[in-house]
Amino acid sequence: MTLFRRPILDYWSENDEALGDIVTHVLIQEIGRNFGLSDDTLDEIEEAVE
Numbered sequence: 094m095t096l097f098r099r100p101i102l103d104y105w106s107e108n109d110e111a112l113g114d115i116v117t118h119v120l121i122q123e124i125g126r127n128f129g130l131s132d133d134t135l136d137e138i139e140e141a142v143e
Contacts, residue, residue, distance in 0.1 A: 094123055094124070096116070096119060096120070096123075101115055101116065117139075121138055121142070125138065
């Protein structure tokens with residue numbers, strides 16, 4: 094899996110979110126999509142991480 098730095102940093106500079114939270118979100122989404130998880134399941138995972 095590859096995370097592209099520039100889009101993440103661009104998003105970070107335009108939004109009021111912590112960089113770690115953004116990276117966590119992207120990782121959960123990418124790993125979840127790879128395993129075919131639904132949006133609802135991914136939302137539950139993200140809520141559990143917070």
